[in-house]
Amino acid sequence: MTRLDRTMTAVVCHGPRDYRVERVGMPEAGPREIVVRVDACGICAGDCKCWAGAPMFWGGDNPYVKPPVIPGHEFFGTVEELGPGAGEYHGVAIGDRVIAEQIVPCDRCRFCRSGQYWMCEVHNIFGFQRQVADGGIAEYMLYPATSRVHKIPAEMPLEDAAIIEPLSCAIHTVNRGDIQLDDVVVIAGAGPLGLLMTQVARLKTPRKLVVIDMVDERLALARRYGAEVTINPGREDAEAIVRSLTGGYGCDVYIENTGHPSGVTQGLKIIRKLGRFVEFSVFGSETTADWSIIGDRKELDIRGAHLGPYCYPIAIDLLSRGLVTSDGVVTHSYALEDWDEALKMAISLDSIKVLMRPGYRANR
Structure with missing residues (x-):
């Protein structure tokens, strides 16, 4: 509901x-609902592609x-208002700092009822x-x-x-790669998600x-976060370098995070036979590849990664213990009124993660 x-x-x-x-109406909490005063909200690469009119959003x-x-x-954000039963149901109180996962499950479809809520049919x-x-x-x-x-x-x-x-999302994606101690792992794309995946993969x-x-x-940041080899x-020649590290075979795990078709075709070239290819990106256009590589030539294990199911408590714990950091990832903050400037910065290569922060004044 909205307070008009x-x-x-x-x-x-x-x-x-x-x-x-x-200026829009403020939300009002109904049964088991929470109104939150927003402390910060990041601009995602998907948000930029949505703004630009990518077919996956608008087609x-x-x-x-x-x-x-x-x-x-x-x-x-911070809990501002609790609807009837919300505090008990969600385990939160007024003034708590809280985050909700990005999906709002229907809790009725086969996926929600089987615990696979991140793939909710709705x-x-x-x-x-x-x-x-x-x-x-x-x-x-x-x-x-x-x-x-989650608190x-x-x-x-x-x-x-x-x-x-x-x-x-980075934790879920890295987990999908099933990284083993003797694996050579390649992460393609060193934007915000790729840099976080680098920090998580290092822990494996x-x-x-x-x-x-x-x-x-960005490659310099990746080295700071634990990457032993970086390639521009x-x-x-990315394929030559990766093969030189693997006796000519190719990497064991390839995580595609570029959102560009070339990231897919590059991965199909440099991954070894029977390797694990994890696709996370949101693409602005269709990608074409020779699918015979997947089956006939290499028998690859192709795995998708979507959202961050069951990973929020892990993320909060890793940050609390200092095992993962935002330092170097979060680069800019803007007030809501400065949206146009913030979007331009988020799209550019001059930023990594841009935050929108209500009431922020430093960039004005």
Whole structure:
């Protein structure tokens, strides 16, 4: 529900390339629902592609995005209001710092009922369908009754808390790779998710951790986070380097995180026979590859990775113990009123992770 007599500032998506800073009604908590004062919300690469009109969001007769809607799924905040039964049901109190997982499960479909809620058939994600849940690029937001809610330690730095969602996705993706101690692991793409995957993969202690990206500054961060070999494919032969590390065979695990078709075809070349290829990216266009590589030539194990199921408590624990850090990943913060500037920065290579922070004034 929304309080029409009280308003707040929010960024509202009306369509591709049509996002506006507006005053909108404040949310009101119903049974088992929570109203949160947003502390920060990251801009995801998927948000940028949605803004740009990527077909996966806007294509077909039933587009995934249902505007007008407040975007943003990398949020966290402080409990402002609890609906009837919400405190007991979610285990939270007024003033707690909390995060909800990015999916709002229906709790009725076969996937939700079997514990595979992240693949919910209805599949409502915060920030894409207003009739279910607006996102976090706003002063306040509503966590619906079926939200998966987690408490955040009060002492956790804001920048660390702001990466819990992408870190949870990184953990799930790395886990899908089933990394073993003698594996050579390649992570393609050193954006926010790739850099977090690098930190998580390092904790698995593979034989060799390789990161590929076109931006030297990001490769330097990857080395800081534990990558032993970094490759810029703009001037280096990634396939030759990886084969030189593996006796000519190719890597054991390839994690595709570039969101570009070349990241897929590159991986099919440099992975060994019987290797594990993990696909995480959101693509702005279709990708074409020679599928005979997957079956006839290499018998690859192709695994998708979606969201961060059951990984939020792990992410919070890793951050609390200092085993993963936001330092170097979170690079910019903006007020809601500075949305246009923030989006330009998020799309550029001058940033890694950009945060929207209600009331923030440093960049004004």
